[in-house]
Amino acid sequence: MELLGQQILAGIATGAIYACMALAVVMIYQAIDHLNFAQGEMAMFSTFIAFQLMLWGLPYWIAFLLTLAVSFAGGVLIDRVVFKPIHDAPILSHVVVFIALLAILNSTAGFIWDFTVKSFPSPFGSAPLFGSSLISAHQAGMVGVTLLLLVFLFVFFRYTRIGLSMRAAAANPVSARLVGVRVGWMVALGWGMAAAIGAIAGILIAPVVFLEPNMMISILLYGFAGAVLGGLTSPAGAVLGGFLVGIVENLAGTFIPVIGGELKLPIALMLIVAVLVFKPSGLMGRTVVQRV
Amino acid sequence: MSALLEVKGLFAGYGGIPALHGLDFSLEEGGVTTLLGANGAGKTTTLRALCGMIHARGDATFAGKRLIGMQTEDIVRLGIAHVPEGRGTFTRMGVEENLQLGAMTRRNGGDIKQDIERVYDHFPRLRQRRMQQAGTLSGGEQQMLAIGRALMLRPRLMLLDEPSFGLAPLVVREMFDILGALNRAEKVSMLLVEQNASLALSLADTAYLLETGRIVTSGPAAQIREDEGVRRSYLGY
Ligand SMILES: Nc1ncnc2c1ncn2[C@@H]1O[C@H](COP(=O)(O)OP(=O)(O)O)[C@@H](O)[C@H]1O
Numbered sequence A: 001m002e003l004l005g006q007q008i009l010a011g012i013a014t015g016a017i018y019a020c021m022a023l024a025v026v027m028i029y030q031a032i033d034h035l036n037f038a039q040g041e042m043a044m045f046s047t048f049i050a051f052q053l054m055l056w057g058l059p060y061w062i063a064f065l066l067t068l069a070v071s072f073a074g075g076v077l078i079d080r081v082v083f084k085p086i087h088d089a090p091i092l093s094h095v096v097v098f099i100a101l102l103a104i105l106n107s108t109a110g111f112i113w114d115f116t117v118k119s120f121p122s123p124f125g126s127a128p129l130f131g132s133s134l135i136s137a138h139q140a141g142m143v144g145v146t147l148l149l150l151v152f153l154f155v156f157f158r159y160t161r162i163g164l165s166m167r168a169a170a171a172n173p174v175s176a177r178l179v180g181v182r183v184g185w186m187v188a189l190g191w192g193m194a195a196a197i198g199a200i201a202g203i204l205i206a207p208v209v210f211l212e213p214n215m216m217i218s219i220l221l222y223g224f225a226g227a228v229l230g231g232l233t234s235p236a237g238a239v240l241g242g243f244l245v246g247i248v249e250n251l252a253g254t255f256i257p258v259i260g261g262e263l264k265l266p267i268a269l270m271l272i273v274a275v276l277v278f279k280p281s282g283l284m285g286r287t288v289v290q291r292v
Numbered sequence B: 001m002s003a004l005l006e007v008k009g010l011f012a013g014y015g016g017i018p019a020l021h022g023l024d025f026s027l028e029e030g031g032v033t034t035l036l037g038a039n040g041a042g043k044t045t046t047l048r049a050l051c052g053m054i055h056a057r058g059d060a061t062f063a064g065k066r067l068i069g070m071q072t073e074d075i076v077r078l079g080i081a082h083v084p085e086g087r088g089t090f091t092r093m094g095v096e097e098n099l100q101l102g103a104m105t106r107r108n109g110g111d112i113k114q115d116i117e118r119v120y121d122h123f124p125r126l127r128q129r130r131m132q133q134a135g136t137l138s139g140g141e142q143q144m145l146a147i148g149r150a151l152m153l154r155p156r157l158m159l160l161d162e163p164s165f166g167l168a169p170l171v172v173r174e175m176f177d178i179l180g181a182l183n184r185a186e187k188v189s190m191l192l193v194e195q196n197a198s199l200a201l202s203l204a205d206t207a208y209l210l211e212t213g214r215i216v217t218s219g220p221a222a223q224i225r226e227d228e229g230v231r232r233s234y235l236g237y
């Protein structure tokens, strides 16, 4: 019983990583209706920017905020320069561009900062929390930041006019234009916010998995799994999904002996397939009630 | 005095296939003009062309500004509110959120709250359902919501695309009474597109008859109502 509790705690700790990434995934999905396969590399690149700023001697929080700003601007720029022109192109063109973006960011990061593994500081420290070896102060901090981010997004989308406009632009672009919402800019804003949230995820993940250009590849898959499990339309669902993926992964690795470390990733993939087959809207995704 | 909306030689179509072949019509400030025509005549296309939702050629001047070539989002900012075919409800959002979206181009928060109350005064049934998801409303309620959303812009001109479509006669009557009241009390000009000619002619002062993308008859509503041909083909008496 105690082992179960400990493994759940450890699962929450890893789940925080996925939850944070899943949040970024949902953010962009809301804005553009696609999964962004380059999301992980964008987050990785942002983390390298933070790394570089600190290397130049900026204090942690200044580097953190500056990175968010740069990432936001970068996200907006990617939309304006790359995706706006192909807006009406078929989905496959988008997928190809996502993959190209992924490859470009990955190799550019490798070119500038090389592929050696780098350590990355944590603002919360790496001491074990309350003497427990299962969750460190950093991981607890991550859980906290993820939940804070969630509250921020909830308030933003529910209570601000620009949040309302963004939801309208995503749900029904034609009607949104007819009430004067500048739909194109709302999409760009969605990209900017997703990039900034991705940057937060990357910066928080890097102290755990270490910084290198490939750090996000499997994490993005877990993030997708979390987002799909929780429901791609729900930020709260994505966070819940992220934590659940972390917990399931840990429990399966501990209690089903054949799984062990190597088969953890397939579990995430199986989870994605299972959710898509049995409950495509996810745990908290919105099922549309509509009268015809 | 020049007209509020002046349309000259308006052409539009879909994927190279023309649907409008040079329309001329106009609308006086404070007036109600109706475009009548059977299904497929080009009524919806005309409204879409005026708001920049589809590519169009020709001249359309609203209060001295050329509409053709302008972005939809900017046309809205001139005070033109379009109640589109199919109602354009934001189905997954609440009723009140739909109304707030109608005022998206306005700044003053306090005024917006007051205007929401005013819409509820016009349509008390929306007040009862203010927190409900808009997609769960009945057809009539969604049409009222669409009109309410348009009013939230404080429009100078409303474009109404078959507001009677698919609704029970009683609901239609109620809706047209409210539209008439809005036109008289708040001086909102209206361009009303309808298949239901007798209904439209009861509200409008000027009417144009559209057939396959061309205007075939026009005149004061009272006169069109008496027109022998129109009566036979559109009014059925
Ligand atoms: N989205 C569209 N794509 C292609 N053709 C269209 C589209 N909408 C309307 N049309 C065509 O344009 C013509 C005018 O249609 P429309 O303006 O919708 O007529 P109305 O509103 O008077 O019923 C019709 O021939 C119709 O088939």
Ligand SMILES: [Mg+2]
Pocket: B043, B044, B045, B085, B162
């Ligand atoms: Mg029509």
